[in-house]
Amino acid sequence: MSAIGASPAVASGIPSAAVDSKEPGLEAAIKQVYGGKEDRHGNFQWHAEMPQDMAAPVENEESQKFAIIVRHKRVYNDPKKVLEIHSIAIQSPLLRELLTEVLDGYPGVTAGLKNLEFSGRCESLIHRWPALISKIADLEEQRDDADIDQVQLSKRIEHARLLQELLVREFSDVKKSISDMFRNGVITFEHLWVLFKPGIDVYTKLDNQDRAFRLGSTKYGVDRDNAPCFWLACNYVDYDGQRFGALAHNIKIGKFEGTTAIQMLNAYPMDYHDQRRDIEAKLIERGGKVEELSGIHYRSYNGMGWRNNKHYGTKDKISVCGRVVVDGFGFNRFAPDQASYATPFHAKGSASTADASTGVYVQAGKLKSRRYTDLLMNYAVTLDSEGMPTDGFFEADPSDEERTPLTDEQKMLCSPFVRGYALREKIWLNLFVNSVSENSFSDNAFDALALPKAQKSLILAFCEHKKTDHSGFDDVIAGKGQGLIILLSGPPGVGKTLTAESVAERMKVPLFIMAAGDLGISSDTVEQKLNDCLAMCSRWNAILLLDEADIFLEQRNMHELERNKLVSIFLRVLEYYQGIMFLTTNRVETFDTAFASRIHLSLEYPELNKKSRQGIWETFLKRLPKHGISEKEVEKLAQREMNGREIKNFLKSAQLLANHEKELLAYGHVEMVIDTMAHLHKASKASDEAKSSIFQ
Secondary structure, X not given: OOOOOOOHHHHOOOOOOOOOOOOOOOOOOOOOOEEOOOOOOOOOOXXXXXXXXXXXXXXXXXXXXXXXXXXXXXXXXXXXXXXXXXXXXXXOHHHHHHHHHHOOOOOOOOOOOOOEEEEOOOHHHHHOHHHHHHHHHHHHXXXXXXXXXXXXXXXXHHHHHHHHHHHHHHHHHHHHHHHHHHHOOEEEHHHHHHHOOOOOEEEEEEOOEEXXXXXXXXXXXXXXXXXXXXXXXXXXXXXXXOOEEEEEEEXXXXXXXXXXXXXXXXXXXXXXXXXXXXXXXXXXXXXXXXXXXXXXXXXXXXXXXXXXEOXXXXXXXXXXXXXEEEEHHHHHHHXXXXXXXXXXXXXXXXXXXXXXXXXXXXXXXXXXXXXXXXXXXHHOOOEOOOOOEOOOOOOOOOOOOOOOOOOHHHHHOEOOEEEEEEOOOOEEEEEEHHHEEOOOOOOOOOOOOOOXXXXXXXXXXXXXXXXXXXXXXXXXXXXXXXXXXEEEEOOOOOOHHHHHHHHHHHHOOOEEEEEHHHHOOOHHHHHHHHHHHHHHHHHHOOEEEEEOOHHHHEOOOOOOHHHHHHHHHHHHHHHHOOOEEEEXXXXXXXXXXXXXXXXXXXXXXXXXXXXXXXXXXXXHHHOOOOOOOOHHHHHHHHOOOOOHHHHHHHHHHHHHHHHHOOXXXXXXXXXXXXXXXXXXXXXXXXXXXXHHHHHO
């Protein structure tokens, strides 16, 4: 094998040309140079000789015999002391063995290292002070044990006492101050590090929600405005659509002067909460709801939802009142800019530590705690800097049986949000789990349809068969032609849209309503959005209603190339759709002939006759708690030519008029509204007749 970096001639054994001895770099020797004193700008010059003021290092073979080395540095502007500890080096193997047990599980500390050092405030030793004292007491109790080497034991105790005395001497002022403050329930900004011990549960409020976090590490620093603050690097439990795991969250405590009540901090240890048990029980119950909603669930929602605005670093809040589909996996897949991926519980990693009870991992000493290498090792998934699978790989949803149930501690640390899709608002959102409720379905909606009984039976038979039949039979090409396409044609207001809505209510499945305007006008955009919509509907076993689909269904021609693309895209996508789709149109006579073979069931809705209109009037009136309209008056109203949507609007307006006049709804109120709107009704009818003549 040729030498690394060798020239081709040398590597192949060919002698190189003669070299001039005067050329630079040919003397086989090393030249040492030394940096001189720095000026106030940090600049210095190199010197050939070692500076005279440079002393030999104090830590050498002579210093290695000491059990502990304490390094001090000068303190300025402190009237009580001139020196403070810079760092402590533990050189005693007996002490390292002792501290391995005392500091077990403490983030960022591996006590078994030969070069074991503690810097600054020695936080880990102060936080584990009770454990250290307890361990020394255990050693003292072994002095009379005949089975133990007493000489070796005495040496262990001597070294342990040495460390204990050092910590007492150097940090006694901290201990006294903290003890006094803790008795009074207050703390100073400078002593926050003592209050927040890694591994404790931290209570705070986020988005007006009680939250519990597992503390990983702390750090004094600055915020984005360069203001001094104290950072808490925490973890919480969340479901990312594939698994429950840990996500990182940083909490900032701004600098304050003097003392403040611990409970007045925006975050404080859960142990200091006055109603700790009640809060923990509440959080555990809420976490149980999050666990129940893992997977796909069709629910109702009444509250605020939010999504991240990554441009401004804020949350966009949206009010939602209606049906939603809770689907964490779909959230990550169809809204990748909002996606989050949890670190699996008990992922292996040398630089991380975990709480034994929760399996929540933290990365010590760093504000970013997600372990991407752990995900790579355990799941063979390549992630980018935000945890997104770079190869587009998404794992299949694990079944409920495959998921390990959460412990109460994990439920307590659970996020208060589930991720889902708001069907009316057509947007993926983070949803407050306490605002999610079971659906209340309208069983009478389908029965109230003003359709012949035979047609209703046919529609329901088709849809229910498709819902239960997963044989996949329909085409010789895999995945092709497995959907059910139903075309509903007729004039406006005769019940086309209501048919799809009532079928979804009867079958208790989501209804995804999509209009042509929701897809855009660019062929590239339309195809992507249409594919996403169809994929979501297939995933949720939802019914898709493409309302007023004329732009996709009209006959192609030579002069509208862009619309021709849209029709072709729709035809191709339709071929591979595997769910139930309702198409509604007012102009079936303008259909592209290619659609005929793709429609499984086509129903035409005629103009409403007097009997149908009377049934619609009676249906809406039954929903009112009380009214004063007689049967003869209903018959009189049914004689007026109008569609179902107009009947609903007239009746709603009449009810508002009656409420304003503090009267019971009567025929006169309805008559007044109809007469007032007569001009609009006539204009609409004239427009429909004109359109009808154009397309004949």
